[in-house]
Amino acid sequence: NAGVTQTPKFQVLKTGQSMTLQCAQDMNHNSMYWYRQDPGMGLRLIYYSASEGTTDKGEVPNGYNVSRLNKREFSLRLESAAPSQTSVYFCASHRFSGANVLTFGAGSRLTVL
Amino acid sequence: AQSVSQHNHHVILSEAASLELGCNYSYGGTVNLFWYVQYPGQHLQLLLKYFSGDPLVKGIKGFEAEFIKSKFSFNLRKPSVQWSDTAEYFCAVNWGGGNTPLVFGKGTRLSVIA
16 A cells, blocks of 8 residues: 655756646545645645545645546646745645545655756 | 644754644634644654544654644643654644645744754
8 A cells, every 4th residue: 555656756847847746646535635845834735636526726826737637646737847836745635625634645856946 | 814823943852851832723613633743854644633522632652732722722742752753843724624625834843852
């Protein structure tokens, strides 16, 4: 049971390049989330998907898009990367939306030059 | 907007000292409360949670937290810290228990020195 798997673990981009962060969970969870973690800022929600087929904006959605490809997979895309998007990105999931315990992936460290 | 405040950015303690990390949340009715821990180089793991019932909850590794509704607080405590408790601690709140995601505080970095 792998839990939540994120790829890639590390990525360096140049300003203006695009990339997609992949996230997959094998726990049959309904809800999936993308957070970014920055020093002194805690975790801030970018987008989430309460169930397959739905996505909603979080606190800091600008510059990102998401796709809930199926129940297992939730990807985060940066169309034109900016240095302000340098961060550690965490994907998380849980079975039902709302009050439930999140399972986190190991994180993806992205640097935009 | 609903928010979570953690009072201490960085706490430095000697081994065996007692720990209390503060967490307050903005008013919004029914809440579910969590503390997560992130050890160096690792992802976040659940330390403890409160949904209802006894306001004093016990978690892993000797941690506990007390929910005080009148103060909108959920402080984390440990009687005697160890070097292995060095980590970043995040308080998180979910309002209403419905389709609302967790909101995290900014975190408190704990450094335990020998």
